[in-house]
Amino acid sequence: MPHVEIPGLTLTLEDFEAARANVAPHIHRTPLLTSRSLSEATGFDVRLKAELFQRGGSYKVRGPLNVIAHLTEEERARGIICSSAGNHSQGVAIAAAQYGIPAVVLMATNATKSKIAATEGYGAEVILHGSIWDEANEKALELVEERGLTYVHPFDDPRLIAGQGTLGLEVLEDWPEVEVAVIPIGGGGLIAGNSMSLKAINPEIRVIGVESSGAPAMKRSVESGALVTLDEVDCIIDGLRVKRVGINTSSVVSRFVEKVVTIPDEQSFEAMLWLMTRAKLVTEGAAAAGVGALLGGMIDAPPGTKVVCVLSGGNLDVEQLRGMTWN
Numbered sequence: 001m002p003h004v005e006i007p008g009l010t011l012t013l014e015d016f017e018a019a020r021a022n023v024a025p026h027i028h029r030t031p032l033l034t035s036r037s038l039s040e041a042t043g044f045d046v047r048l049k050a051e052l053f054q055r056g057g058s059y060k061v062r063g064p065l066n067v068i069a070h071l072t073e074e075e076r077a078r079g080i081i082c083s084s085a086g087n088h089s090q091g092v093a094i095a096a097a098q099y100g101i102p103a104v105v106l107m108a109t110n111a112t113k114s115k116i117a118a119t120e121g122y123g124a125e126v127i128l129h130g131s132i133w134d135e136a137n138e139k140a141l142e143l144v145e146e147r148g149l150t151y152v153h154p155f156d157d158p159r160l161i162a163g164q165g166t167l168g169l170e171v172l173e174d175w176p177e178v179e180v181a182v183i184p185i186g187g188g189g190l191i192a193g194n195s196m197s198l199k200a201i202n203p204e205i206r207v208i209g210v211e212s213s214g215a216p217a218m219k220r221s222v223e224s225g226a227l228v229t230l231d232e233v234d235c236i237i238d239g240l241r242v243k244r245v246g247i248n249t250s251s252v253v254s255r256f257v258e259k260v261v262t263i264p265d266e267q268s269f270e271a272m273l274w275l276m277t278r279a280k281l282v283t284e285g286a287a288a289a290g291v292g293a294l295l296g297g298m299i300d301a302p303p304g305t306k307v308v309c310v311l312s313g314g315n316l317d318v319e320q321l322r323g324m325t326w327n
Contacts, residue, residue, distance in 0.1 A: 008255070009248040011162050011193075013200035019162040020169055022069035023062050026098045030054050032174040032308070037278045042294045043303040047178075049171055052283050052314025056122070059167055059190060059312050060091030064152050066163030068099050071150060076101045081149040083137040085111040086238045087313050088154040093122035104149060106140040108132055112317060155187030156246030165193025171308055172201050180307045182290040182299060185209040185218045185260065186239045188249025190312060195256035206258045208299060210289040212240040213262035221250040222260060237265055239286025239312065259300075267292040275311075287312040 033048045051059040068076065079102030082092045089105040096103035103124040107116060108131055120126050129139040144151045153160060167190075171178060181198055183191040195207040211218050214234035221228045229244040245253075253260065268285045271292035275281045290309040293299055299307065 009158055009161075009251050010255075011158065011165065011196050011200075013197070015162050016165045016169055016193075016197040016200060019066045019159075020166045023065045023163050023166050026055075026065050026095070027061060028054055029170060032171060033279075035279055038291065038294065038309075042299075042307075044180075044294070044299070044301065044305050044307040046294065046307050046309060047175060048279070048281070049167065049308055049310045050281065051167065051310065051312050052281065052287060054313075056087065056090040056094045057313055057315040058087040058091065058284075058287075059164060059310075060087040061094045062091075062166055063157070063160030063163035063189060063193075064092045064095035065098065066166075067152050067157060067159045068095055068101065070159050075150050078148045078150070079103060080152050081106070081140050081143055081147075082152045082154065083107070083133060083140040084154055085115055085133065085136075087315055089115065089119045089124070090122060090315075092152050093119050093124035097123045104140075104143060104147075106136040106143075108136045153246075155189030155192075156248045158248060161189050161193040161248065161252070163193070164189050165197035167310065168194035168197035169201070172198065175306070175308065176202075178205065178306050178308045180206045180208060180299065180301055180305055182208050182210060182293060182307060182309045184240065184286050184289040184310065184312055185211040185245075185253075186242050186286060188218055188245045188253060190310070191257060192246075192249040192252035194310070196252060199256055206301070207256060208293070209253060209257050209260040210293045211260055211262045212237060212268070212289070213264050215241050215243070216262050217242050218245045218250060218253055219260040219262055221245055222254045222257075225254070235265055237268060237285035237289075238317070239284060240265075240268075240289065261293055261298045263289060263292050263296060263298065267296055271295055272316075281311065282314050282316055283311050284313050284316045287314065
């Protein structure tokens with residue numbers, strides 16, 4: 001049931017330009033790739049923002065870099081903390097390493113070994129607690145009090161949202177003519193930041209979000225006008241498996257995003273395989289969701305429309321892939 005009224009976060013072009021000044025020195029300028037195959041398959045003029053080539057393998061490093069830039073020297077000295085078994089953990093660890101500050105990451109005890117090793121490899125202290133993210137997050141919040149750490153939210157901090165939105169500034173510099181942006185939705189930080197940054201420069205750009213049909217928390221929140229917590233989710237894709245999106249992110253999506261579409265996990269996985277075979281790009285399931293929506297004919301636009309699809313990351317869980325079957 002909805003239970004929290006949605007407020008109205010709005011960030012300006014100046015906010016995003018300031019965030020880029022904080023973020024750009026520490027990240028890769030990822031390419032905007034032309035895809036003839038995808039354009040022919042969809043009838044659009046499609047380009048792919050390839051954040052799979054970003055540091056840590058996803059866009060997630062952008063937001064934490066901007067959060068840290070806003071901390072005081074005292075806060076930096078005490079360190080930061082987050083809870084995540086996915087890309088956010090690596091993004092926080094990389095960002096902390098760039099600033100030379102301590103980082104603690106809480107993960108559930110069943111987190112994959114490769115993700116634990118990657119996060120530790122970037123210099124973070126990894127603590128395993130609980131069997132699900134919620135339990136790990138509760139422990140993280142306890143450590144905020146015990147150690148005086150700064151908590152870095154995975155998607156709802158305005159400073160983090162501004163950092164994620166720096167991606168949109170790059171897209172428009174590389175392709176000012178873009179007309180539609182297709183962006184995957186988990187907690188909503190990526191689409192919130194970039195719907196605002198894109199429209200701050202060109203208000204005519206249409207932004208379309210793609211969510212798992214088994215975890216449509218954003219779609220339901222926007223439709224109801226209040227924040228909805230799902231009773232359960234039927235989604236196995238890490239980046240899309242969210243019961244509750246953010247107060248700020250849902251507010252932004254309700255005002256800056258034209259449409260949220262949902263697709264089943266199988267459609268995202270099919271798109272992931274399509275990208276591997278046709279575009280020679282290895283993405284994770286969440287990153288392929290936008291391509292899945294394009295190939296499924298779910299983007300309502302005239303033929304020839306200039307469409308950018310954000311490939312949000314490439315940290316594919318190989319063990320999960322081995323367990324997948326397709327008809």
